[in-house]
Amino acid sequence: MTGKIPLANLKTQNTSTTGSGFVASVLPWVICGLGAAFYCYEYLLRITPGLMVPELQRAFSVNGQYLDATMVGHLSAFYYYAYTPMQLPVGLLMDRYGPRWILTLAVFCCAAGTVFFGTTETWWVAAIGRFAIGFGSAFAFVGVLKLASSWLPPNRFAMISGLTTSLGMIGAMQGDIILGDLIHQIGWRDTILYSSYIGFILVPVIWLVVRNSPSHLQNATPTQMSKKDTVGSYGQLWREIKTSMTNPQIWINGVIGGLLWTPTMVFPELWGKLYLQTIHNFSAAESARAVTMILLGIAIGAPFAGYLSDKIQRRRTPLIFGALMATVLLLLFLYFPGLTLIQIKILLFLIGAISSVEVICFAVGRENCSQSLAGTVVAVTNFLVSAFAVTQVLVGKIIDWTWNGQIVDQVKVYGPSSYQTAMLILPAATFLAFLLSLFLKETYCKPLDKSAR
Numbered sequence: 001m002t003g004k005i006p007l008a009n010l011k012t013q014n015t016s017t018t019g020s021g022f023v024a025s026v027l028p029w030v031i032c033g034l035g036a037a038f039y040c041y042e043y044l045l046r047i048t049p050g051l052m053v054p055e056l057q058r059a060f061s062v063n064g065q066y067l068d069a070t071m072v073g074h075l076s077a078f079y080y081y082a083y084t085p086m087q088l089p090v091g092l093l094m095d096r097y098g099p100r101w102i103l104t105l106a107v108f109c110c111a112a113g114t115v116f117f118g119t120t121e122t123w124w125v126a127a128i129g130r131f132a133i134g135f136g137s138a139f140a141f142v143g144v145l146k147l148a149s150s151w152l153p154p155n156r157f158a159m160i161s162g163l164t165t166s167l168g169m170i171g172a173m174q175g176d177i178i179l180g181d182l183i184h185q186i187g188w189r190d191t192i193l194y195s196s197y198i199g200f201i202l203v204p205v206i207w208l209v210v211r212n213s214p215s216h217l218q219n220a221t222p223t224q225m226s227k228k229d230t231v232g233s234y235g236q237l238w239r240e241i242k243t244s245m246t247n248p249q250i251w252i253n254g255v256i257g258g259l260l261w262t263p264t265m266v267f268p269e270l271w272g273k274l275y276l277q278t279i280h281n282f283s284a285a286e287s288a289r290a291v292t293m294i295l296l297g298i299a300i301g302a303p304f305a306g307y308l309s310d311k312i313q314r315r316r317t318p319l320i321f322g323a324l325m326a327t328v329l330l331l332l333f334l335y336f337p338g339l340t341l342i343q344i345k346i347l348l349f350l351i352g353a354i355s356s357v358e359v360i361c362f363a364v365g366r367e368n369c370s371q372s373l374a375g376t377v378v379a380v381t382n383f384l385v386s387a388f389a390v391t392q393v394l395v396g397k398i399i400d401w402t403w404n405g406q407i408v409d410q411v412k413v414y415g416p417s418s419y420q421t422a423m424l425i426l427p428a429a430t431f432l433a434f435l436l437s438l439f440l441k442e443t444y445c446k447p448l449d450k451s452a453r
Helices: 021-051 053-059 069-086 090-097 099-119 123-137 140-151 154-186 188-209 234-244 248-280 284-312 316-335 341-367 371-387 390-401 416-422 425-437
Strands: none
Touching (some): 021 099, 021 123, 021 140, 021 154, 021 188, 021 248, 053 188, 069 123, 069 371, 090 099, 090 140, 090 371, 099 140, 099 188, 140 154, 248 284, 248 341, 248 416, 248 425, 284 316, 284 341, 316 341, 316 425, 341 371, 390 416
């Protein structure tokens, strides 16, 4: 899942805060909570273009013409053009400079990029704004993991990871609904500008409250720090990336994850609202609320998928079953006639819940390499998953290819056949994930080092 990337060092430190009493017990949760709040905020910014596609088409022009579907896809995907490559060095940067500095600058980058995106009338400036948002967002989830590893006991680390993921989805759902209503009431530019205020409020709060680690660790001398706490070099990182990418199983696994995550990147993040308005004649508000059901499904399904996989001691089986079921559900949703709003919401929820087996791919990545490469391999996996955001552009390109020539107010208007044709990408992606899962090596939930013994 995009956003899930561990630190270069995946081991957590068994730390406790200095001092005693209420403040000492609550402060770690406040600090980690601020990191989680940033993750919720960046996920909200990630999905905002999907709420305002017609508005974006009319707001910007390229070569004197309003945006077509392809250019809208590129505008949204500029987030991933920064986010995706940053998945490789982000853990090392966080280890080297600490979460306080990194997260403060990252939130500012997101807020400033949001201002650029919402106030400019030039497409390229708006694209740069989306690029800045993606760059800052790349540090959000790893920042929570870094803070959790320093401030909380090891037995809380997995819980924080899963809880943060669910909070991000739920936060995006609520933001989707609220921003959708605001766009209708005050316009998209003011809505985007108001959303930037959240970031500018978080900047000083994170700087003033967040600390890299408890004070007794901050004051530790180099001789007191174990070798596992030292920060690696960039050269070592790139050597580990090269080693990871020579493993075919890493590639197969990463591609499976990207294919399973494609419906999420395409539907709720960009094209879902317009699809429901065009195909089912739902209102903008009904469509915005319906697409969030995928996110709710992921929020509930992702922790359960990981738990189930651990329980049955299998990785490959849930991926095979999940990919096949996601394909069937997508075909029902896209091509079964006469679906009601309630039925569509249920189907979208199930699609999100079933496709959330994608989270298992991160465990598969860790288990298909030596433990010394675990952090780098999961980073590479997340890089491969995020790269499938190019499907946002591909869907836009297909919508343009199948356009029937209708223009209203100098803007291309796309009919139901265009959207139905383009959305074939979604079941095709999950079915390809099913086929590739058949070639995935079963790890039985054991790291390579242990399974080889």
